[in-house]
Amino acid sequence: MDITVNILLTIATAATPLLIAAIGELVVERSGVLNLGVEGMMIMGAVGGFGAGYLTGSPWIGLLAAITMGAVFSLLFAVMTLSLATNQVATGLSLTLLGLGLSGMMGANFVGQPGERLPNLDVPGLTAIPVVGRLLFGQDPIFYISIALTAAVMWFLFKTRTGLTLRSIGDSHASAHALGIHVIRYRYLSVIFGGACAGLAGGHLSLVYTPQWVENMTAGRGWIALALVVFASWRPWRVLAGAYIFGAVWIGQLHAQAFGIPVPSQLLSSLPYLATVVVLVLISRNKRLTMMNTPASLGQPFVPDR
Amino acid sequence: MRLELVKRPQRSMLFSALSPFIAFVLTIIAGAIMFALLGVNPLTAFRIYFIEPISQVWQLHELAIKAAPLILIAVGLSVCYKANIWNIGAEGQFILGGIVGSIFPVLFPQFEGPLVLPLMLLFGMVGGAAYAAIPALLKTRFNTNEILTSLMLVYVAQLFLDWLVRGPWRDPQGHGFPQTIQFNDSAILPELLPESGRANWGFVFALVAAMLIWILMSRMLKGFEVRVLGSSPRAGRFAGFGLNRMVFFTFLLSGALAGLAGISEISGAIGQLQPVISPGYGFTAIIVAFLGRLNPLGIVAAGLVLALTYLGGEAVQSALGISDKVARVFQGMLLFFVLGCDTLIHYRIRLTGFSAPKLEAAPKLEGAR
Numbered sequence: 142m143d144i145t146v147n148i149l150l151t152i153a154t155a156a157t158p159l160l161i162a163a164i165g166e167l168v169v170e171r172s173g174v175l176n177l178g179v180e181g182m183m184i185m186g187a188v189g190g191f192g193a194g195y196l197t198g199s200p201w202i203g204l205l206a207a208i209t210m211g212a213v214f215s216l217l218f219a220v221m222t223l224s225l226a227t228n229q230v231a232t233g234l235s236l237t238l239l240g241l242g243l244s245g246m247m248g249a250n251f252v253g254q255p256g257e258r259l260p261n262l263d264v265p266g267l268t269a270i271p272v273v274g275r276l277l278f279g280q281d282p283i284f285y286i287s288i289a290l291t292a293a294v295m296w297f298l299f300k301t302r303t304g305l306t307l308r309s310i311g312d313s314h315a316s317a318h319a320l321g322i323h324v325i326r327y328r329y330l331s332v333i334f335g336g337a338c339a340g341l342a343g344g345h346l347s348l349v350y351t352p353q354w355v356e357n358m359t360a361g362r363g364w365i366a367l368a369l370v371v372f373a374s375w376r377p378w379r380v381l382a383g384a385y386i387f388g389a390v391w392i393g394q395l396h397a398q399a400f401g402i403p404v405p406s407q408l409l410s411s412l413p414y415l416a417t418v419v420v421l422v423l424i425s426r427n428k429r430l431t432m433m434n435t436p437a438s439l440g441q442p443f444v445p446d447r
Numbered sequence: 448m449r450l451e452l453v454k455r456p457q458r459s460m461l462f463s464a465l466s467p468f469i470a471f472v473l474t475i476i477a478g479a480i481m482f483a484l485l486g487v488n489p490l491t492a493f494r495i496y497f498i499e500p501i502s503q504v505w506q507l508h509e510l511a512i513k514a515a516p517l518i519l520i521a522v523g524l525s526v527c528y529k530a531n532i533w534n535i536g537a538e539g540q541f542i543l544g545g546i547v548g549s550i551f552p553v554l555f556p557q558f559e560g561p562l563v564l565p566l567m568l569l570f571g572m573v574g575g576a577a578y579a580a581i582p583a584l585l586k587t588r589f590n591t592n593e594i595l596t597s598l599m600l601v602y603v604a605q606l607f608l609d610w611l612v613r614g615p616w617r618d619p620q621g622h623g624f625p626q627t628i629q630f631n632d633s634a635i636l637p638e639l640l641p642e643s644g645r646a647n648w649g650f651v652f653a654l655v656a657a658m659l660i661w662i663l664m665s666r667m668l669k670g671f672e673v674r675v676l677g678s679s680p681r682a683g684r685f686a687g688f689g690l691n692r693m694v695f696f697t698f699l700l701s702g703a704l705a706g707l708a709g710i711s712e713i714s715g716a717i718g719q720l721q722p723v724i725s726p727g728y729g730f731t732a733i734i735v736a737f738l739g740r741l742n743p744l745g746i747v748a749a750g751l752v753l754a755l756t757y758l759g760g761e762a763v764q765s766a767l768g769i770s771d772k773v774a775r776v777f778q779g780m781l782l783f784f785v786l787g788c789d790t791l792i793h794y795r796i797r798l799t800g801f802s803a804p805k806l807e808a809a810p811k812l813e814g815a816r
Binding site: 246 | 449533
């Protein structure tokens with residue numbers, strides 16, 4: 142029983158950064174912007190979070206720094222693609238490349254240093270309940286943020302007027318513009334929200350998952366988050382399901398390696414990436430369904446005519 | 448203050464030519480600020496970064512060694528990107544080219560003679576192309592996003608190489624080091640001018656590839672097809688150009704060139720397989736392709752510039768103790784600025800004052816009518 146609880150806990154820990162980054166990107170893509178810089182914003186959040194936590198000794202300041210770092214870094218992408226109408230694919234890629242380099246440089250002195258870990262929530266009485274206690278009341282604070290965030294995004298996108306407006310921009314920016322909606326302003330805010338989420342996801346890696354700084358520690362999670370959004374057909378609750386499936390794959394291969402299953406460890410390590418490919422194939426097979434779900438203006442630059 | 452883009456009636460030839468240079472200057476300025484923040488005199492840093500690495504003849508050879516894979520990969524990618532098809536997994540195709548091309552020297556070390564090298568190069572190209580065929584197949588058959596699949600396959604390729612050199616292909620006499628046996632002499636790509644430096648034929652391959660791609664793109668129907676499908680898929684369909692065939696063509700071409708770059712690097716610069724065979728050439732080549740304006744001749748120049756950022760990164764690391772990741776930062780900034788400057792080709796930029804947002808309601812309504 143204890144092992145099951147432990148495995149479930151580690152799955153939640155592995156799924157949380159994927160979930161947060163993907164939920165952020167989902168909002169960005171719903172507004173019609175494709176930001177391929179998730180990996181870069183995430184690694185910047187990770188280095189910023191670790192650095193601030195390490196220097197101040199407070200993981201909570203680290204958490205704030207991670208969010209800020211991701212948001213500020215995404216602003217770079219926003220200025221380029223929204224104000225200068227550059228190609229979103231190329232700009233997103235360059236954001237990732239720049240993030241990987243910049244984080245490596247900023248983190249050069251942090252390598253090998255012990256970091257600060259965010260403490261787990263501990264509700265006296267409740268956490269002690271067998272099995273469910275630790276699952277529901279004893280996890281790290283970012284886990285709760287991730288669940289609340291998913292619910293909030295779901296409510297915002299589908300139950301509020303602003304959410305409706307945001308989705309309409311993603312489906313047709315020209316019509317939205319004609320109706321007097323400030324397309325660029327909405328998109329700026331979406332991109333920054335996505336950046337803050339990616340930064341938080343990175344902060345989870347360096348403040349909870351493995352409280353230390355390792356170069357390239359995101360290990361492709363940003364890209365998997367992008368794939369999750371496609372997998373989820375741009376629906377928040379499916380992102381939640383997808384993130385936990387991938388968390389399970391990630392943890393499953395780690396446990397398999399620890400048990401010494403007679404399969405090359407490299408093959409096990411490549412499972413999350415192979416699973417991503419397989420899942421993308423399965424979900425994209427139905428061309429009509431994909432076209433129906435994809436925000437119609439996704440990736441198109443928009444220059445307001447006046 | 449806000450930015451406002453005003454569409455030019457036609458693309459500006461002036462900015463089309465100038466934009467890489469403006470981007471370079473902006474990168475230098477941003478770099479100077481960065482060095483100053485790191486507490487290093489920018490002038491000293493720039494001398495060490497950009498001038499000292501190319502002040503002697505043997506160093507020019509090193510530049511050519513770094514530039515060769517960048518140019519080879521980038522000219523292939525430029526065809527993809529012109530067609531609006533996004534292969535960003537060249538790093539994986541590079542690795543697979545290196546692995547498949549190494550089959551002969553690793554598994555049949557007694558096989559020698561003049562036939563070895565051509566076979567290796569051929570196998571390298573086939574390996575890279577075959578690996579690139581996977582995302583192409585998934586895109587055409589299952590409508591799968593090629594950006595994500597080609598990138599995921601990079602991680603898989605890296606792990607596959609790691610497994611090979613630690614497992615079945617490890618040199619039994621290598622004292623347990625994760626590497627294959629040293630290639631025999633006939634499997635080594637010869638040096639161009641052995642008396643002055645290490646540069647090998649890989650650089651010549653790069654120049655020839657750039658020339659061939661230039662001919663393809665500007666003189667042949669296939670190149671026209673690429674450009675039409677890239678700028679207007681609808682028009683391409685009416686002309687009878689198949690998008691699926693184009694996906695395969697561009698992926699196989701860029702994969703083969705990345706594979707050739709991989710085996711050239713292994714056989715020329717390294718001489719055996721190791722767990723890590725590329726300092727991110729496949730990703731840096733994306734920058735090279737854009738900095739060279741997706742034009743093969745521009746790519747040759749851009750490849751040399753980006754190769755210099757690698758050498759400069761190593762130089763500042765040893766001379767000033769700054770992380771060699773500074774090279775990646777320079778590369779990323781360069782791509783950012785060149786993308787930003789490219790906006791000037793199609794738009795004029797107008798800065799408007801704070802009052803502008805209030806006035807803009809009127810013209811917007813006009814547009815709505």
